[in-house]
Amino acid sequence: MLTDGGDAGHCSNGLTAQKFREATPEERTVYRTWLRGIMLLYCTLVLISVVAMATYFGGGKTQLTDLSVRQSAASARPN
Numbered sequence: 001m002l003t004d005g006g007d008a009g010h011c012s013n014g015l016t017a018q019k020f021r022e023a024t025p026e027e028r029t030v031y032r033t034w035l036r037g038i039m040l041l042y043c044t045l046v047l048i049s050v051v052a053m054a055t056y057f058g059g060g061k062t063q064l065t066d067l068s069v070r071q072s073a074a075s076a077r078p079n
Contacts, residue, residue: 020028 020031023031
């Protein structure tokens with residue numbers, strides 16, 4: 001005995017193609033605006049994650065301590 005919404009296999013609360021065609025122009029505009037906002041949010045999160053990973057893994061850091069140790073050892077020789 002199924003009631004309205006009782007079958008989880010056929011649950012569709014999203015916007016289908018038929019519902020989109022039947023929607024008013026104002027509803028379509030709201031849907032497109034919402035969709036763009038969600039896409040912008042996820043793209044921003046991906047960009048922030050990439051920058052954070054690049055910063056965390058030290059992309060392009062120069063180790064000045066190794067360079068200064070080699071140079072000072074070389075200059076300590078008597079001429």
